[in-house]
Amino acid sequence: MVTRLGFLGVIARLFMWAFLLGLAVVVLYPLLWMVLNGFKSNAELFDNPFALPDTWSFENYQKAWNRGVSDYLTASVLVTVTSTVATVFISAWAAYGLTRVNIPLNKVLTAVILGGLMLTPTVALVPLVQMFQSMGLYNSYWALLILYTAFRIPFTTFLIRAYMIDLPREVDEAAEIDGAGRWTAFWRIILPMCKPIITSTVLLHVLFAWNEYLFAMVFTNGSDVQTLPVGLTSLMSKHGTDFPVVFAGMAIAAVPVVLLFFFGQRYIVKGLADGIGK
Amino acid sequence: MLVRTMCRRALGLAWVIPALVMLAVFVYLPLVQNFGFSTLTWDIYSGDQEYVGLENYRRLFDDPVFWSSFANNLWYAVLSIVFQVFGALLLAALVESVRRERWQRALRAVYFIPAAISLTVAGLLFYFVYEPNIGLLNHVLDAIGLREFAQPWLGQESTAMFAVIAMSQWQGFGYCTLLFAVAIQRIPAELYEAAALDGVGPVRRFFQVTLPLVREMTGLMVMVTVSGAFQVFNEVMVMTSGGPNNSTQVLGTWLYRNGFVRNDFGSAAAIGTVLFVITLTIAMAQLWITRRKRVEW
Numbered sequence: 001m002v003t004r005l006g007f008l009g010v011i012a013r014l015f016m017w018a019f020l021l022g023l024a025v026v027v028l029y030p031l032l033w034m035v036l037n038g039f040k041s042n043a044e045l046f047d048n049p050f051a052l053p054d055t056w057s058f059e060n061y062q063k064a065w066n067r068g069v070s071d072y073l074t075a076s077v078l079v080t081v082t083s084t085v086a087t088v089f090i091s092a093w094a095a096y097g098l099t100r101v102n103i104p105l106n107k108v109l110t111a112v113i114l115g116g117l118m119l120t121p122t123v124a125l126v127p128l129v130q131m132f133q134s135m136g137l138y139n140s141y142w143a144l145l146i147l148y149t150a151f152r153i154p155f156t157t158f159l160i161r162a163y164m165i166d167l168p169r170e171v172d173e174a175a176e177i178d179g180a181g182r183w184t185a186f187w188r189i190i191l192p193m194c195k196p197i198i199t200s201t202v203l204l205h206v207l208f209a210w211n212e213y214l215f216a217m218v219f220t221n222g223s224d225v226q227t228l229p230v231g232l233t234s235l236m237s238k239h240g241t242d243f244p245v246v247f248a249g250m251a252i253a254a255v256p257v258v259l260l261f262f263f264g265q266r267y268i269v270k271g272l273a274d275g276i277g278k
Numbered sequence: 279m280l281v282r283t284m285c286r287r288a289l290g291l292a293w294v295i296p297a298l299v300m301l302a303v304f305v306y307l308p309l310v311q312n313f314g315f316s317t318l319t320w321d322i323y324s325g326d327q328e329y330v331g332l333e334n335y336r337r338l339f340d341d342p343v344f345w346s347s348f349a350n351n352l353w354y355a356v357l358s359i360v361f362q363v364f365g366a367l368l369l370a371a372l373v374e375s376v377r378r379e380r381w382q383r384a385l386r387a388v389y390f391i392p393a394a395i396s397l398t399v400a401g402l403l404f405y406f407v408y409e410p411n412i413g414l415l416n417h418v419l420d421a422i423g424l425r426e427f428a429q430p431w432l433g434q435e436s437t438a439m440f441a442v443i444a445m446s447q448w449q450g451f452g453y454c455t456l457l458f459a460v461a462i463q464r465i466p467a468e469l470y471e472a473a474a475l476d477g478v479g480p481v482r483r484f485f486q487v488t489l490p491l492v493r494e495m496t497g498l499m500v501m502v503t504v505s506g507a508f509q510v511f512n513e514v515m516v517m518t519s520g521g522p523n524n525s526t527q528v529l530g531t532w533l534y535r536n537g538f539v540r541n542d543f544g545s546a547a548a549i550g551t552v553l554f555v556i557t558l559t560i561a562m563a564q565l566w567i568t569r570r571k572r573v574e575w
Contacts, residue, residue, distance in 0.1 A: 012480075016372055019372070020372060020373065020376070020385055024385065024388045024389070027388055027389060027391065027392060027448070027452070028388060028391075029414075030403055030404070030407055030414060031391065031392075031403075033407075033414055034403050034406075037406075046411060049412045049417055050417060090296045090297050090300065091297065093293050093294070093296060093297070094294045094296070094297035096293055097290060097291070097293025098293075101290040101293055102290065103287060103290035103291055104287055104290075104291070109298070112301070113294065113297055113298065116301050116305050116306075118557065118558060118561035119309060119554075119557075120505075120553065120557050121509075122511065122529075122533060122550065122553055123312060123551070123553050123557070124304075124305065124308035124309050124312060125533065125537070125546070125550065126308075126312060126315055126537055126543050126546050126547045126550060127307070127308035127309075127311035127315060127547075128304070129537075130311075131304075131307075131311075146300075147304065150300040150301060150303075150304035150305055151304070151305060153297050153300055153301060154301070157297060182290075207394060210396065211395070211397065211398070212396075213396065213397060213398050213511070213512040213515070213516075214511050214512065214530075217515070218534075218538065228396070228398075229396045229397075229398035229512075230398075232398055232402060233398060233402070233516060243406070243412065247406070250399045250402055250403060253395075253396065253398075253399050254399045257394045257396070258391055258395060260394070261390065261394040265387060269456060269460060272453075272456065272460075273457060273460040273461075
């Protein structure tokens with residue numbers, strides 16, 4: 001396409017590019033600084049925070065790893081994986097029931113499940129602490145698994161439901177003619193057709209569970225059940241003067257989700273767009 | 279026969295029961311309990327409980343820290359609307375006007391990265407950015423000859439809250455930009471072509487085509503952002519824990535402090551109720567907006 005830009009147009013374009021690239025620098029530079037500081041010694045960091053590290057050693061990363069980050073990482077992976085599987089399955093089941101099975105009180109049930117979207121975790125915090133203490137689940141993986149699942153079911157069901165509604169009715173009829181039961185129809189036919197939205201919801205839940213802080217902080221206090229976000233703050237309070245080790249820990253926590261975003265970008269964007277745009 | 283059909287229909291409920299049970303027990307029940315708890319004084323260690331009616335609310339509303347926390351949440355909401363909604367909308371329009379597809383995607387991805395990392399990592403990172411000795415911000419000011427503006431950003435009451443809010447904008451604007459970018463892409467290209475044929479320049483195209491057609495999305499984003507502003511917790515906790523001298527306290531951290539530091543669960547529950555009323559009001563407004571007729575094109 002040939003466009004004719006006047007002198008003013010050229011200047012405007014230049015300004016636009018300067019702004020867009022400048023903003024990219026503002027976003028990226030602190031992150032780069034974080035990763036680089038993980039390679040420095042404490043003295044180097046105080047001497048000149050801008051400089052590149054003298055020697056590239058993984059010592060701080062190793063230290064961070066040994067001072068608890070490996071435990072936090074294990075806890076994060078465990079909680080993230082289990083709560084993702086639980087949330088997505090329970091939500092897909094519910095979405096199937098609400099959209100493709102003729103169940104009584106459908107509208108009311110839909111409202112009850114999606115209504116959970118409006119409620120915020122902070123409000124329920126005090127009663128939940130009491131409940132989990134009396135159930136003996138305080139300071140355990142179970143607390144986080146249950147809470148992450150319960151509080152994310154509304155959003156996840158909302159996304160999957162919106163997708164399932166649009167699938168053609170003939171699919172179910174064909175399955176019925178073939179003699180497939182409800183379970184087979186769900187498992188073999190509908191679920192595979194929902195693959196794109198399932199991928200989106202999995203990625204969005206992983207981002208959420210990996211980064212969640214409020215529940216993780218309130219419901220765990222032993223280092224072996226602490227997830228990365230909480231673990232990093234304890235790393236900070238225990239080894240706060242050894243800044244490079246904290247930077248290394250932060251980098252270890254950040255890199256997996258940044259990679260996840262890059263590889264799953266398409267699905268994350270789609271999920272977000274569906275979630276808010278519908 | 280009728281009975282059998284009804285039984286079969288009821289059996290269908292099995293699909294939604296796991297979700298319903300999880301929500302009823304862990305979301306709705308605690309919500310109701312919270313109202314009850316807010317009428318008690320309650321020492322969790324001794325287990326002593328006493329019914330005090332609305333006393334917790336009276337104490338709460340008499341407490342200046344409650345009101346300054348509320349004001350901080352409001353600041354959060356206002357500045358987030360400015361930067362994360364309208365700033366992101368302008369930015370998305372700029373990014374979508376970039377003609378090279380590859381650059382466009384790269385920019386969107388770069389801006390989103392902070393939103394993918396946790397608020398804890400971002401909060402800790404900015405704790406160091408604002409740090410007086412090694413902090414990036416003071417060093418940058420120094421480097422561009424503005425040394426006199428260097429200060430302990432998080433350590434003084436006058437700047438701490440805005441420093442925290444600034445970090446939130448850094449973390450969150452890419453998320454909104456991405457959503458607006460998607461909304462703008464859904465606008466049919468013919469509308470822009472028609473506008474271009476009429477000799478309408480890019481600025482007027484933004485106001486006459488883009489803005490009206492993303493109005494619904496903008497309304498939603500305002501609601502989501504305001505609702506989020508009243509739920510702020512993580513970044514404040516990580517960067518300042520509400521200090522110095524309660525200057526960065528928000529309702530979420532004030533609830534936490536009352537309940538889990540001061541062992542005053544009744545007050546914490548009362549703050550929970552206030553938060554519930556606020557977020558429910560916002561959610562209702564949101565529903566009302568989405569129910570209204572959609573923009574036709």
